[in-house]
Amino acid sequence: MTAPINIQEAGQPMVAKARDADSERFLISDLCDLLESYLPHDAVQEVYGAYLFGAEAHEGQHRMSGEPYIYHPIAVARILAEMHMDHQSIVAAILHDVIEDTPTAKEQIQTRFGAEVAELVDGVSKLTQIQFESKAEQQAENFRKMMLAMVRDIRVILIKLADRLHNMRTLGVMRPDKRRRIARETLEIYAPIANRLGMNQMRLELEDLGFRRPASHALTGAGRGRATRPRQPQGGPLNKIETAIKGRLRQEHIDGEVRSREKHLYSLYRKMRVKGVSFADVSDVYAFRVIVDKPDTCYRALGIVHNLYKPVPGKFKDYIAIPKANGYQSLHTVLFGPYGVPIEVQIRTDDMDRVAEAGIAAHWLYKAGEGGGANSAQLRAREWLRELLEMQKNAGNSLEFLENVKIDLFPDEVYVFTPQGDIMELPRGATPVDFAYAVHTEVGNTCIAAKVDRHLSPLRTPLFNGQTVEIITAPGAHPNPAWLNFVITAKARSNIRHHLKNLRSEEAVNLGRRLLDKALSGMGLTLNELPKDRLDAFLAECGVGSLDAVLDDIGLGNRIPVLVARQLAGRSEEPEASATDGARVSTPLAIKGTEGMVVSYARCCRPIPGDPIIGFVSAGRGIVIHAENCKNVADYRNQPEKWIDVQWEPDVEGEFPAELRIEVANQRGVLATVAAVIADMGSNIENVAIEERDGMNTTMVFTITVKNRQHLASVMRRIRHIKLVLRLSRGRG
Structure with a gap:
């Protein structure tokens, strides 16, 4: 440290206050030591000035744990300092609660620390002066405010994530009901945002802290133990498999690092819930990470591990050629390991590993060593922010916006191709309508049909990896309200609602x-x-x-x-x-x-x-x-x-649903015969219900579309000529 950190403590006779002052002095001194390792001295001094400003603003305030409130902003700043964030972010982290929790105004921060810091602090601050009809609306509006501030400056969400991480680390002092609410919000919103930004380390810690609920946490942990304990040899399978992979890489003269881990409890829990599988069906309880020097070596290493252990068919994913939405790149494969243990192997370069762990924060963490160029996580994050802005414009209110963002935060990717061969990434279960809106909003709005692998397919058809999708549009077409029943992407849903x-x-x-x-x-x-x-x-x-x-x-x-x-x-x-x-x-x-x-x-x-x-x-x-x-x-x-x-009107346009009740002799092929006659008369069948009367006769209820009474009468006349039809009448709903 170039400048010593001294906090003047005057007139504090009580031992508790002296102890607090010593702890506070240690915290800020430790933070400044860390900052000195990568920031210039002037920047560290400005951070220290922010600490003095924040300590004075929060004077007399305490957290529920009893410690002075300033401990929390210092801890948040420490988390960001470990990411090597710039000094404006550190200053904003120390001041992130002063607008919300103290009389300090945004203008005071702007005067003292500049407009950039003031905007960051304001972006993280909640709306406290506005009255809302419900708690849910207030939370949704606060979330929308924060996300829009994030669109202007991505550092807003990084400060908020660090704030949430420290709050989760100290959640134990809260009431049980509040702990459950905050943990659920963390798992539903903040951990997925960290994942969307590629910040794997922060995501894992947020998930682990949010998942510490007695029942599900204990059951999942016990289940993992039961699922793996019987198969573990002396010394454990992880060490033996890791040694085997390292030895084979050395034989092939590949200089690589091999790491092993057990799958996190929340990842196991979520996979079991989403896919409806038991522990026995989870294939990646054990996982290994192989870090090599360049992409070509990744594919060589893949061949080596496939030669060492047999791969599980259909379990290989190439995220190097096709990165995930958050910029993540790696090769994934699942192998039949020894001792009956399925193992997942992830193979990536050192650069890919750093982006996978730090995501968008890798821009700051490794800027000095990499020249500050934008990484893939940054580029993907910018694209996501652009989509967020479009969702915000189309959302009717903050609750709808929050719903759309939640939908967008849980992508399980499927990769399809445009007719030109471009790759489009969509969430699993996406339909041609989702694809159309992913191409362009106007393509989605004017979509009338789709070809999947050159064959006409219904617009509600789920898409799968490797399919080629072509959208057919018409100038006068517009979205159908029924699309909202099957689209799953937030962009499609928000644009359909906006247009309708x-x-x-x-x-x-x-x-x-x-x-x-x-x-x-x-x-x-x-x-x-x-x-x-x-x-x-x-x-x-x-x-x-x-x-x-x-x-x-x-x-x-x-x-x-x-x-x-x-x-x-x-x-x-x-x-x-x-x-x-x-x-x-x-x-x-x-x-x-x-x-x-x-x-x-x-x-x-x-x-x-x-x-x-x-x-x-x-x-x-x-x-x-x-x-x-x-x-x-x-x-x-x-x-x-x-x-x-x-x-x-004399000339009414369109087709209208009508109901026909048809009693027929119960013989093979009668349904097909009646349906063919209806189709020949230019009417579409919307629904058919069969009511079995007895062994001889059956009543069928058809909902068909007709243009008018004359058209319906023509259809009924043709049906009456069918020999197997015993009775026919128009239904009334």
């Missing part, structure tokens, strides 16, 4: 305009004829900023059009006509079939064009179309203000 929300809003505004114009026409007015001052006064009274917001509410059924029309027309009383609804005296609203999501068709009666219909205004859904003879219409008659007269 915008589409639904546009459709709601258009429908709202039609409904309001219809209601006004019964009063001898139109929306375009309303004076501007009357419209402005109405908007001010409603507390909304635009007419579109009112029309959107009307289209979604949240406002009743006739009541809005009366307000706009300046009429507070009913019209003199006996009709309950002013809109009923005008022409019924015409249904085109292209209104989209704001007009839906009741499943209880399944109306189709040509059926007499009536509309029910449902809050949040828009208009639900029922057949006039639907049994539910009578139930809703006590809400006359929510009913609206509707009729079909």
Whole structure:
């Protein structure tokens, strides 16, 4: 140390305070010694100045363990110093709680330590001045704030991870319920973020600390012991296998390092839960890491271990040629080891190993020796940050954003190819729609079909390693709400929701305009004829900023059009006509079939064009179309203000579901015969249910799509001509 670390302790007669001061002096002195090993003296002095500032700000505050609060920021700074982080990060780590937990303002930090440090501290600080409706919303909003700050500066998340790591190391003093909540949050969010950034050492410690729950931890540990103990020879299998691998590498003149380990308990637990396997089926309880000088040697070493022990078919993965999403590179293989013990071997270079352990932090940890160039983990992290920003823009609220990030944090990769031969990495279980959005948002939005290995495949088909995927698009296409039932990537989910929300809003505004114009026409007015001052006064009274917001509410059924029309027309009383609804005296609203999501068709009666219909205004859904003879219409008659007269347009577009109940003789091939006739008539079968009546007859319930009543009648006529059909009727849901 060039400058000694002295803390002035004046007027502290109590022994406990003196002991605290000695411990504090040791902690900061030890931190500064570590910083002196890689930072210039001026930078270390600035860190020490931050310590004095933070100690004064946290004066009188104590942790639940009873120790002075400043111990925690120093410990967080120490974790970052071990990563060789820059001095701004160390300063921000020491000050990371002063905005949140003390009266200190961000401006004070900016004045004393600069804008860069102030932004880092602010990025880690929680939102404490805003009132939220629930604890979950508050946590989600705090998380979103931190992630957006991370997009601006990746060091924000590194400080937060170090903060969480020290909190987990000292979690024992918390209440049991709080320990469980923090541990669950660590396993669900922070450990996966460390993994996404390639920081393996930090991930493993966070997982181990978060997994220290009595039941599952004890069961997993006991199970691992039972699974491996009977097979362990004298001296243990790890030493013997390690010696064999080292000896074979020396024979082939390969200078490499061999390390052995047992799989971490949480990794075992998660693999068993996700894959639904027992300990006997876990193939990598034992693992060995072979570190060599260059990539070519990795493949030579792979041949050597395959020659030493037989490989397990289908268990080889080449992450050197195709790195993981976090930049991780290595060769993985599972071998039939001696003594009946399956073993996993990871082979990588020294550079790959350093990136695998430190991830994004390897940029700071090895900057001096490697010239500060961006490593693969950094490049992958930047791409992930870009995707996070896109998810944030498309998310409706902080809870949705948190859900999308959680989905994104658990990738189990599958690698597929574009028609041009480019490799795309997707989570396991991804579908062609996920692939389309991974290529480009616009490709996903206009996707209509997909070819997998040159064959047309349903859009919900799960993809597997090595497949070639081609997306077919159409200019006027848009996302289908049903896609949300099977897509698994956060990017696809957030973009589909964003597009549908915008589409639904546009459709709601258009429908709202039609409904309001219809209601006004019964009063001898139109929306375009309303004076501007009357419209402005109405908007001010409603507390909304635009007419579109009112029309959107009307289209979604949240406002009743006739009541809005009366307000706009300046009429507070009913019209003199006996009709309950002013809109009923005008022409019924015409249904085109292209209104989209704001007009839906009741499943209880399944109306189709040509059926007499009536509309029910449902809050949040828009208009639900029922057949006039639907049994539910009578139930809703006590809400006359929510009913609206509707009729079909002369030329309705689209296809509508209809239900057919067909009683047939129970003979082989009858289902195929009926299905073929329906297909020949240009109708699609959406669902078939079989109801066995007796040994002679069977009732089949088909849900088919038709254009109108005439089309349905034609289909029914053709079905009646089938000899095996005994009775046919139209179902009503």
